[in-house]
Amino acid sequence: MDDKPKPNGGEQWIEERFWDYFATRFKIKKVLFSGKSPYQKVDVLETEGHGRMLLNDGLVMITERDEFVYHEMIVHVPLFVHPEPRRVLVIGGGDGGTVREVLRHKTVDRCVLVEIDDMVVDACRQFIPQTASCLDDPRVTVTIGDGVEFVAKTQEKFDVVIVDSTDPIGPATPLFGPEFYGNVKKTLTDKGIVVSQGESAFYAGDTQKALLRILAGLFDRVNLYNYTNMSYPGGLWSFTFASRGLRPVWDLEPERVQKSGLDFQYYSADVHRGAFAIPAFMRKNLAEFLSEV
Numbered sequence: 001m002d003d004k005p006k007p008n009g010g011e012q013w014i015e016e017r018f019w020d021y022f023a024t025r026f027k028i029k030k031v032l033f034s035g036k037s038p039y040q041k042v043d044v045l046e047t048e049g050h051g052r053m054l055l056n057d058g059l060v061m062i063t064e065r066d067e068f069v070y071h072e073m074i075v076h077v078p079l080f081v082h083p084e085p086r087r088v089l090v091i092g093g094g095d096g097g098t099v100r101e102v103l104r105h106k107t108v109d110r111c112v113l114v115e116i117d118d119m120v121v122d123a124c125r126q127f128i129p130q131t132a133s134c135l136d137d138p139r140v141t142v143t144i145g146d147g148v149e150f151v152a153k154t155q156e157k158f159d160v161v162i163v164d165s166t167d168p169i170g171p172a173t174p175l176f177g178p179e180f181y182g183n184v185k186k187t188l189t190d191k192g193i194v195v196s197q198g199e200s201a202f203y204a205g206d207t208q209k210a211l212l213r214i215l216a217g218l219f220d221r222v223n224l225y226n227y228t229n230m231s232y233p234g235g236l237w238s239f240t241f242a243s244r245g246l247r248p249v250w251d252l253e254p255e256r257v258q259k260s261g262l263d264f265q266y267y268s269a270d271v272h273r274g275a276f277a278i279p280a281f282m283r284k285n286l287a288e289f290l291s292e293v
């Protein structure tokens with residue numbers, strides 16, 4: 001995306017470019033917030049068809065219209081596989097959408113969010129309450145800091161760690177590295193699970209492979225699951241799932257989903273199971289690292 005939204009026949013559109021040969025465009029009504037933090041450019045736009053949108057360095061992070069897909073899938077998959085998730089660590093995710101979904105689980109009594117950029121948190125608190133208003137919940141601790149340093153230093157243990165990060169550029173680069181995941185493993189309880197933003201199968205197959213290689217070197221079980229998101233380039237995106245033993249499909253009890261009484265917009269026990277069915281082109285790239293589901 002260029003720095004400023006461009007007029008186009010009297011209209012304003014914002015463009016996200018991917019690898020300089022593919023782009024997605026959104027029609028915008030107005031710029032609600034624009035700032036530059038020590039880490040990145042942060043914009044909140046009012047769009048024509050997708051509600052409010054957060055962009056970091058010109059990359060779409062969330063839109064109000066479809067953020068539920070990403071946030072339900074990054075959260076409910078690990079939290080329904082873990083038998084009793086009580087403590088959850090979210091790294092990145094300053095928009096609050098992931099924390100909002102975590103808090104819907106009654107077993108959770110503590111959720112720590114570690115976001116490096118307070119400008120993201122403040123802008124979302126002010127302009128995107130749909131995701132950020134949950135950050136005031138008493139079960140939540142918001143820590144402004146580097147997730148890499150946090151997991152290296154913390155003595156606290158978590159049942160589930162969720163890495164809700166941007167693409168591997170700038171401060172998010174080490175969130176895709178071996179040292180970080182070695183420390184994540186140390187912070188996990190015996191039945192711990194870590195789920196991470198796992199990039200695009202079409203446009204970042206090499207990143208997916210590199211991340212799975214790291215996880216497979218550290219964890220007993222490693223898998224990947226897919227979701228579709230209109231706002232992200234290519235539509236088909238993934239999360240990685242790694243655990244100290246739990247299996248993402250075998251250990252899911254569909255009755256628990258039913259009994260939770262939670263009303264989802266995308267997630268269900270069927271969607272959960274289906275998401276682990278990996279298309280052939282992805283399987284060819286990643287098969288050597290994937291555990292049985």
Ligand code: SAM
Nearest residue numbers: 061092093115116117120146147165166171172
């Ligand atoms: N759904 C999003 C996506 O993939 O497009 C991710 C959303 S969330 C806004 C990602 C956040 O990760 C950003 O706000 C960014 O500041 C944060 N982040 C990047 N590197 C980080 C680090 N090392 N520690 C903590 N947070 C980090």
